[in-house]
Amino acid sequence: MAANIRPSGVFDTSYAQDIALNRTRTDQMINLGLIFLLLAMPLLSALGVIPLSLIGTINRIAILVIAVQGLNILVGYTGQISLGHAAFVAVGAYSAALMSRGFSFPVFEQIITIPAMPFWICIPLAALFTGLVGLIFGLPSLRVKGFYLAMATLAAQYIIPWIIKNPLESVTNGVRPLEVPAPSFFGLSLAGDREIFYLIIPLSLLMMLLARNIIRTRVGRAFISIRDNDLAAELLGINVFRYKLQAFFLSALYAGVAGSLMAFESNSLSIDAFTLDYSILYLAMLIIGGAGFPLGSLFGVAFVTLLVQNLIPWLSDYLKIALPPLLPFVSPVSIEAALNPLLFGTALVLFLILEPRGLAYRWEILKISWKIRPYSH
Amino acid sequence: MRKLLIVLLLALSLMPVIAQEEPLTLAEFMQRTECEADLTGQTLPLYHFGDISAAYAPITQPLLAGIGDALEYFNARGGICGATVEQVNRDTANDLAQAQAVYDDFSTRDPKPFFLVMYSSPDSELLREQLAEDEIPVVISAGSVEGLYGPEGNEPGWIFATNPLYADQMAHFCEYVGANPDSFPESPTMGYISWPGSFGEAAYTPEAIAHCAEQGVTVIDGPELFLPTAPDVITQVQNLIDKGANMLYTNTLASGGPVIARALVDLGLEGEIVLAGDVWTMDSSAGLIDQQTRNAAGLPAVNGMYGSMPFRWWTELQVPGIAFLNEQFALQAEAKGRDATTQARLRNISYLLGWQTVDLYIELTTQTINRVGIEGLNGAAMKETMETTVYEPLGLQLFDFKGGEIRDLEQNRIVQYAFLNAEGNGPATSGDDAMLLGGQFFVPIVVPLTDFQITPDMRPGMMMDPQATEEAAP
Structure with missing residues (x-):
């Protein structure tokens, strides 16, 4: 939306300008400045300017942004709902972990041994493998859509963890934690939050950029046409099934990258971190951020993460004193436990009432208002 | 006469102040190490985090109450070497991502925590390596092999459990x-x-x-x-x-x-x-x-x-610590206006654990300060104390990690669940002879x-x- 609007008095004079990501010099300067600031954060943390815990928070936000961006491709761009995204993240996480550890498995009475691989091979291979798994679970999209497709993808959320826990227990440790070696790059360990920041952030930026570009391609336009009206898209000659499968593949590929990074960031995997709750949380993040907007995943993940991990704990210190008289029906002992769900739930409801199209939509409105100033419309 | 009256009134008004200045002392049965330092006016944090709003809530909310009540009691009696103990806790809602975020927050504070309390096995498994790297010892009420001893079961880490491993149970x-x-x-x-x-x-x-x-x-x-x-x-x-x-x-x-x-x-x-x-x-x-x-x-x-x-239970009144906690439980209920329903909900294992955790923390910290001084108080020093100390917080449970060989306490009892009889002196045999609290609740006990x-x-x-x-x- 905002991409087509110039500041007053600025016009494109070439095709290159028309398709450029940074369409004005100011855009370019702001974006470069933000990237520079982001990449300087570990250094600022080392100097004590910002806390180290903030680097960890940014790392986790960036990983989740990739995962939710994958969901955005499927749900936001293509209109195919998925309730199994956390399971695809699990596939990426476990496959990257296993490749980085090396493992053996029996095939026709022979033991095949896969040697340990460096992380920069594990991540793309795990992403591709997850993409292929996503293709399999995307097959029902040929026949069903809407709630029925949601139920079909829910199957992934049950089948994949079951496979990880049971048939693959000998290599995945089943329900027990699987340790993941810290990644290293030419002898430089990326074990710490500051070090792995330089793996996670560039990859996250790259994946965001790719997602943004996807919707500007023929494939992306096909996705959007399927989302808006699949019958009309088919009548226009778009192979709906093929593009739906591509969306599932891309979505799972993103989940695979996110899962790989999760494994390398935490150095320990537990199947408990990939339950249905997380699939629903990813979906909630996308809806809050704005499904169908390239920045929707960033806004949604940042909003939910900062709300739950920073804002609510900060408010809790004050509210646990102020709330007991206001909530006499909640035992004072339980006030602290009630705060998290109460505040998170209230924030969600208020948010959906006030801005149902997501934060990214509000951001676009703000940008347009700024660009067309001093005119109001 | 008027002057005498004024003097008398003044003396009377000062009496409560003088009486308040009498230092409160610990109950006699508590065998604490004397502190050799004076940290009066300082504050020492007791960090703890875990799920208090999701699946673990029924068991962890009383833990919070126990920790809170215990801190009030012990702080009024000198805290740790005169320093006030302040709890710093966060809810993780049984979400590993939140547990990681809280850990990142706590572990990067200045000064770095020298002791943590955690509640669940998944959290211990997630953070096991990071705790070792950051050198922060943990007391946990959980017991998976991997969390305490690593994937192969032979690497004791920085997490010490207050109960036997679940597999051992x-x-x-x-x-x-x-x-x-x-x-x-x-x-x-x-x-x-x-x-x-x-x-x-x-x-x-x-x-x-x-x-x-x-x-x-x-x-x-x-x-x-x-x-x-x-x-x-x-x-x-x-x-x-x-x-x-x-x-x-x-x-x-x-x-x-x-x-x-x-x-x-x-x-x-x-x-x-x-x-x-x-x-x-x-x-x-x-x-x-x-x-x-x-x-x-x-x-x-x-x-x-x-x-x-593996713990003592509320009804074992012959144990001085249990008798003391029953008394404190009633006093706290009165002071805080807790009703019968709240009391029934709080009267569980983890309320007792809350008290004994605070007592353990104070004892371990005191011993460590005595050994290395307040300037040497860090995670490594606390871990050394935890490994070598044999202590029974409030006389409720024997903490003995065998010089660092083990990470879970090895003593346990097999018990049976029952409900109190109407006389209040044993298990009920049927609903007819059971005690009904407030005419509504059967009173659970363990035998x-x-x-x-x-x-x-x-x-x-x-x-x-x-x-x-x-x-x-x-």
Whole structure:
């Protein structure tokens, strides 16, 4: 939306300008400045300017942004709902972990041994493998859509963890934690939050950029046409099934990258971190951020993460004193436990009432208002 | 005369002030180390985090109350060497991502924490390596092999558990069954029914299963799992019974036992199938969660459930610490206006744990300060103290990590769940002779069936001879 609007008095004079990501010099300067600031954060943390815990928070936000961006491709761009995204993240996480550890498995009475691989091979291979798994679970999209497709993808959320826990227990440790070696790059360990920041952030930026570009391609336009009206898209000659499968593949590929990074960031995997709750949380993040907007995943993940991990704990210190008289029906002992769900739930409801199209939509409105100033419309 | 009256009035008004200046002292039975430093005016943090709003809430909310009440009591009596202990805690809502975020926050504070309290196995498994790297010792009320000893079971880390490993608890129960065949079905066959995940499945290990087999208890291949939110587990129970189970074992929190017990009552099998569980299954909240489903005797369905109890219990008034806590519990209720329902909910295992954790923290910190001074107080120094100290916080439980060889406490009792009788002096035999609190609640109690014993060691490669199990009073 905002991409087509110039500041007053600025016009494109070439095709290159028309398709450029940074369409004005100011855009370019702001974006470069933000990237520079982001990449300087570990250094600022080392100097004590910002806390180290903030680097960890940014790392986790960036990983989740990739995962939710994958969901955005499927749900936001293509209109195919998925309730199994956390399971695809699990596939990426476990496959990257296993490749980085090396493992053996029996095939026709022979033991095949896969040697340990460096992380920069594990991540793309795990992403591709997850993409292929996503293709399999995307097959029902040929026949069903809407709630029925949601139920079909829910199957992934049950089948994949079951496979990880049971048939693959000998290599995945089943329900027990699987340790993941810290990644290293030419002898430089990326074990710490500051070090792995330089793996996670560039990859996250790259994946965001790719997602943004996807919707500007023929494939992306096909996705959007399927989302808006699949019958009309088919009548226009778009192979709906093929593009739906591509969306599932891309979505799972993103989940695979996110899962790989999760494994390398935490150095320990537990199947408990990939339950249905997380699939629903990813979906909630996308809806809050704005499904169908390239920045929707960033806004949604940042909003939910900062709300739950920073804002609510900060408010809790004050509210646990102020709330007991206001909530006499909640035992004072339980006030602290009630705060998290109460505040998170209230924030969600208020948010959906006030801005149902997501934060990214509000951001676009703000940008347009700024660009067309001093005119109001 | 008027002057005399004024002087008298002044003297009278000063008396309470003078009386207040009398220092409060610890109860006589508390055997604390004298502190050699004076930290008056300083504050020392007690960091703790975990789920207090999701599946663990019924058991962790009383922990918070216990910690809060204990801090009030001990701070009024000098805290740690005169320093006030301040709790810094966060809820993680049973979400590993939040646990990681809270840990990042706490572990990067300046000064770095020298001691942490955590609540759950998944958190311990997630943070095990990071805690070792950051050199922060942890006391936890959980016990998975991987969290405490690593994936191979042979690397004691920086996490110390206040209870035996869950696998050890199941193996201990099997030993009890083997030693008391008359109380259990012939050819005991045990089905494992629990929550999915590292905590729920923590006891279902090859070592524990093999140990049970040695005791004559066959464990059915393949556990049946249900979500903590599941309202009904009849299918899972029926599946295990179809496979031949005449006993069920669960490794859940307080809500797990009642839902299984209800399924047994619904299936009409309450008298035929034995139900047993881990320490948290035996929490008093298990008896409060569902009092509507009654067995044939008219008592709540969990009546008669077996399980582990490595802690002292509220009714053991002969233990000075328990008598003291009963008294404090009543005083705190009065001071804070807690009603009978709140009191019933708080009167559980973890409230006691809250008190003993604070007492342990104060003792360990005092000993460490005495050894290395306040400037040398850090995680490594605290870990050294934890490994070498033998201490019974409030006389409730023996903390002895054998010079650092082990990371879980090895003493346990097998107990049975019951409800208090109308006289208040023993277990009720039926709903008719049971005590009803406020005319509504049956009062849950646990009845010890054994004294404290050393549990079998179920770490991989550490199985010991069952004959070696010995009696050991704490």
